[in-house]
Amino acid sequence: MAKKLVVLGSKNDVFSFLLEGDEVVKIRLDSKDRRRVVGSIFLGKVKRLARGMGGVFVDIGLDKEAYLPLKGEMLKVGDWILVQGVRDELGEKGIKLTNRIKIPGKYIVYMPETQEVKCSSKLSTEDKCKLLDLIKEDLHNEGVILRTASAKASKEDILRELQQLRGLYQSLKARLKGNKKPQLLLEELPQHLGLIRSHWSDLEGIFCNDISLWHQISNFLEGFEPSLLNKLYYVKDTSALDSSFGLREALKRALQKRLWLKGGGYIVIEETEAMTVIDVNSGDACGDTQEENALRTNLEAVKEIAKQIILRDLGGIIMIDFIDMKEQGNKDKVINALKEALGEDLCNVQIYGFTKLGVLEMARRKSGKSLTQMLTEDCPHCNGSGRVKGDNLYVLELDLDIENCGAGFVEVYVPKGRKGAVEGYINAKKMDHVVIIEDENLDYNKYEIRHVR
Incomplete structure (x- = not known):
């Protein structure tokens, strides 16, 4: 399916929205100043067992x-090793590493420390067989993942990239x-460039509101895929991008706990420190039996659950409390439907099945904070029992509304505790026509914009 990428830059953050057709399917957030750990390769020294x-x-070097878990390898204090970040710091948990290096390219992901040869789930059986025959004889005790784009690549292109990635790894290994x-x-690419690398063959447009980010993307494309340069657009008016692609509505939906299904049922998504719990609730009865109604609603819920897991970047343990079904065959249908709905992301997921209590247990690879954790923060008014919009989301929505106001001076009233972040953003964008006023009576998630006559 044709895809579009919208990249919004603010003072400190970069929002990336990936669309399939007219639907936002991924939202990712990067801090401009923060170093990237996940996917980055380090020269490390073992300090202690x-x-x-x-x-x-x-x-x-940080x-x-x-922490590096070991799977049969013998390492001792003082050993030097190449490692790659697989999870960033999260709460009390530190950075997690692997020594099974993966280096992604346009057509393949190079895995020098394994002998596995895998294919994208989106490739047809015919393409998989052709590509496996093409590359196997050129692998020397090393592994690869053949990406979707490899189906349209020539043998020369794939083998050239294999040589390039192999050479890159050897240069890294020489640092030992x-x-x-x-x-x-x-260092791993920022999220917006990583999305281009993963989806470049399907992209029909890349839209950016920040001129420095536009130049960064342009420079990247010149070396990566020059044919995409004529699909890269600079759109200064952020509100125009919002109107065209429904970005604010997508953010709102990605933070909702309760999501309604077309059949009348709904799902509730609760993120906790230990796990994510998703509850499925029934809608209007349409089938002949309770079992049929449960299966119908569960199958509808599966599609929305898979979308939300990917959209929100939910990781770790995920428990799904489907409507109770008695027949094992129906439970198998739900599991198979979930696998299909997850698509290419299934490689990041392990489904363990239904527990004795009838709850579906699964886990998804966790590399850092979920979208909710990145865009919201503990509420300062309720001792952490609830969450409010983070400054990054708050100023983005405010910026969209200010741009919709048109020309002229405006006063922006913000609640106590928000003024510093808003002023920093307004000053960075040189909005000299905007005056910030603190209003202690405003809700922490709200603001008011007034025209000055």
Whole structure:
């Protein structure tokens, strides 16, 4: 399906919206100043054994040591090793690493430390067989994942990229010799460039409201895929992008706890520190039996649940409380429908099945905070029992409304505690026609915009 990417830059953050048709299917957020750990490759030094955990703690040149679980490897204190970040710091949990390096390209993901050869789930059986025959004889005790775009690539293109990625890995490995210090060797791409790398063959348009980000994307495309340069657009008017692609509505839906289904049922998504719990509730009865009604609603819910897991970037343990079904065949239908709805993301998911209590248990690879955790924060007015919009989302929505006001001076009334973030944003965008006024009576999520005559 044809896709579009919208990239919105603010003072400190970059929002990326990936659309399939007219629907936003992924929202990702990057901090402009924060270093990227997940996907980045480091030269590390083993500092101490993680007794009882089956791993080691590694110095990678950052403030805190990172944890590397071991799967049969023997490492000792003082050893040097190439590692890659798989999970950023999250709450009390530190950075997690792997020594099974993966280097993504346009057509393949190169895996020098394994001998696995895998294919994208979107490739046809015919394409899989053709591509596997094409590349297997050129692999030397190394592995690859053949990406969807490889189906349209020539043998020369794929083998050329294999050689490039192999050479890159060898240059990284050479850093294990000579004078060494723990350090970052290869930083992962920011989210918006990573989305281009993953979906470039389907992109029909890339839209950006920030001129410096536009130049960054343009420079990246010149080396990665020059044919996309004529599909890259600079749109200064953020509100026009919102109107065209429904960005604010997508953000709103991505933060809702309760989502209604067309059949009258609904799902409730609750994120906790330990896990995400999703509850499915029934709608209007249409079938002949309770079992039929449960299956119908559950199958409808599966599609929305899969969308929301990917959209919100939910990771870790996920428990889904479907409407109770007695027949094992119907439970199998729900599991199969979930696998199909997850599509290519299924490679990040493990489905364990229904528990004795009838709850579906699954896990999704967790690399950092979910979208909700990144866009909201503990409410300062209720001792952390609820959440409010984070400053990044608050100023983005405010910016959209200010642009919709048109020309002329405006006064913006904001609640106590928001003024500093809003003023910083307004000053960075040189909005000299905007005056910020603090109003202690305003709700923490609200603001008021008034024209000055």
